[in-house]
Amino acid sequence: MLIGVIADDFTGGSDVANTLAKGVDAEGGLRTAQYPGVPTGAAASDIDAGIVSLKSRSNAVEDAVSESLEALGWLLDQGCKQILFKYCSTFDSTPKGNIGPVADALSAALDAQRVVVCPAFPATGRTVYQGHLFVGDVLLSESGMQNHPLTPMTDPDLRRWLRQQTKNSVGHVPLSTVSMGSEQVRAAIVGASEKFLVADAVTDQHLLILAEALQGASLVTGGSGIALGLPRNFIRNGMAEPNAPTAEGTSGPEAILAGSCSGATRGQLAEHQKSHPTFAIDVPGVMNDTITKDDLLTFIVDNTGNAPLIYSSGTPKEVKDIQTKFGREAVATKLDDLFADTARALVQRGYRRIVVAGGETSGAVAQAVADELGAPAMRIGAEIDPGVPVLTLGDDQPISLALKSGNFGAPDFFTKALRMMEGQK
Ligand SMILES: Nc1ncnc2c1ncn2[C@@H]1O[C@H](COP(=O)(O)OP(=O)(O)OP(=O)(O)O)[C@@H](O)[C@H]1O
Numbered sequence: 313m314l315i316g317v318i319a320d321d322f323t324g325g326s327d328v329a330n331t332l333a334k335g336v337d338a339e340g341g342l343r344t345a346q347y348p349g350v351p352t353g354a355a356a357s358d359i360d361a362g363i364v365s366l367k368s369r370s371n372a373v374e375d376a377v378s379e380s381l382e383a384l385g386w387l388l389d390q391g392c393k394q395i396l397f398k399y400c401s402t403f404d405s406t407p408k409g410n411i412g413p414v415a416d417a418l419s420a421a422l423d424a425q426r427v428v429v430c431p432a433f434p435a436t437g438r439t440v441y442q443g444h445l446f447v448g449d450v451l452l453s454e455s456g457m458q459n460h461p462l463t464p465m466t467d468p469d470l471r472r473w474l475r476q477q478t479k480n481s482v483g484h485v486p487l488s489t490v491s492m493g494s495e496q497v498r499a500a501i502v503g504a505s506e507k508f509l510v511a512d513a514v515t516d517q518h519l520l521i522l523a524e525a526l527q528g529a530s531l532v533t534g535g536s537g538i539a540l541g542l543p544r545n546f547i548r549n550g551m552a553e554p555n556a557p558t559a560e561g562t563s564g565p566e567a568i569l570a571g572s573c574s575g576a577t578r579g580q581l582a583e584h585q586k587s588h589p590t591f592a593i594d595v596p597g598v599m600n601d602t603i604t605k606d607d608l609l610t611f612i613v614d615n616t617g618n619a620p621l622i623y624s625s626g627t628p629k630e631v632k633d634i635q636t637k638f639g640r641e642a643v644a645t646k647l648d649d650l651f652a653d654t655a656r657a658l659v660q661r662g663y664r665r666i667v668v669a670g671g672e673t674s675g676a677v678a679q680a681v682a683d684e685l686g687a688p689a690m691r692i693g694a695e696i697d698p699g700v701p702v703l704t705l706g707d708d709q710p711i712s713l714a715l716k717s718g719n720f721g722a723p724d725f726f727t728k729a730l731r732m733m734e735g736q737k
Pocket residue numbers: 321323571572573574577595624625626630631632634635643644645647648669670671672673674716717718719
């Protein structure tokens with residue numbers, strides 16, 4: 313293994329897996345696998361890039377740090393030459409963490425002297441300019457992310473935000489330097505007096521320049537965009553052969569599970585409802601055990617073949633009311649367990665295509681499917697929409713998964729994902 317990624321959530325893991333598997337057009341990517349949690353055994357010997365997906369974005373700082381260090385240990389044992397700490401392209405974190413403390417711990421463990429910080433992902437509208445993060449044409453703090461229930465992003469200045477989280481110093485590599493090329497970026501990194509350097513990037517070209525400058529860096533941090541040019545560093549110096557995402561996908565019974573309450577997911581749900589059966593999970597019913605996985609399964613079984621979709625997704629007000637009544641953690645645990653139990657039962661019944669919306673929900677479902685199949689490595693297939701590939705697990709009776717980040721995907725994402733799992737456009 314050459315590149316090892318520690319992803320702070322599962323959808324983020326499949327986002328960066330997609331990027332590493334694709335690489336730069338015409339130059340190819342790496343043979344890539346995504347793992348739900350830290351694997352117990354060794355990785356297959358034909359994997360160049362391995363992504364360990366954690367649920368460390370918004371848990372306690374100490375847990376995020378220890379899980380990330382455990383993932384680092386496993387990746388180094390697999391031979392990785394470069395580690396990428398992948399966080400969200402909207403820099404989801406609080407003034408306490410977890411990005412800063414995890415980056416502190418990883419850089420100390422790797423003895424990394426200068427570490428680039430770049431969440432830019434231009435294909436989904438996230439760009440960094442003058443150290444500030446934009447979503448489309450608005451600052452992060454005006455993009456809706458200021459109201460995020462767990463990690464409200466109220467300051468778009470990444471340097472100021474990160475300084476609250478880290479004991480190390482934070483500097484900046486401005487766009488004027490990035491646009492001059494990789495030599496100048498490298499010189500700026502080497503000459504900087506600060507440890508963490510927020511790097512501006514507005515286009516994929518800027519990300520490629522940064523990646524070229526990061527050849528040989530033991531630790532890189534960012535969104536999936538910063539990974540765009542990393543495979544070709546290894547391909548160009550002869551350490552890896554160029555590859556394309558090859559996971560084959562599957563056909564067979566299907567289900568869509570949506571726990572995400574983001575605006576994008578709710579829009580995709582509204583689109584899907586126009587011509588497909590959907591089932592709204594009664595969350596209070598789940599909390600007092602009057603709704604169980606059997607209700608969800610009955611609906612899915614009755615509507616198989618017609619892209620049945622189960623959702624808990626609610627408006628911000630509905631979510632707030634339910635959280636106030638039952639407690640945020642209790643609701644999240646109960647819904648995660650419900651989706652995981654449903655996914656396990658679907659696998660047992662021979663369901664082969666499962667589309668999931670939401671990072672937390674994807675974590676619960678992917679872990680359950682991998683456990684049920686006893687197959688920890690997810691192979692990377694075609695890209696459905698920016699940042700979301702088809703994933704395939706298992707050998708004899710493979711299962712395809714799509715793990716959609718809350719904010720990703722076009723309005724017709726759900727049907728497109730099911731089609732692409734079968735190898736159609
Ligand atoms: N109706 C609801 N009421 C209260 N909480 C809900 C409801 N539906 C889902 N949730 C909770 O909202 C959270 C959704 O998180 P999830 O990470 O799956 O989606 P997301 O935040 O949109 O996605 P991402 O992390 O990829 O941006 C989960 O913790 C889930 O339990």
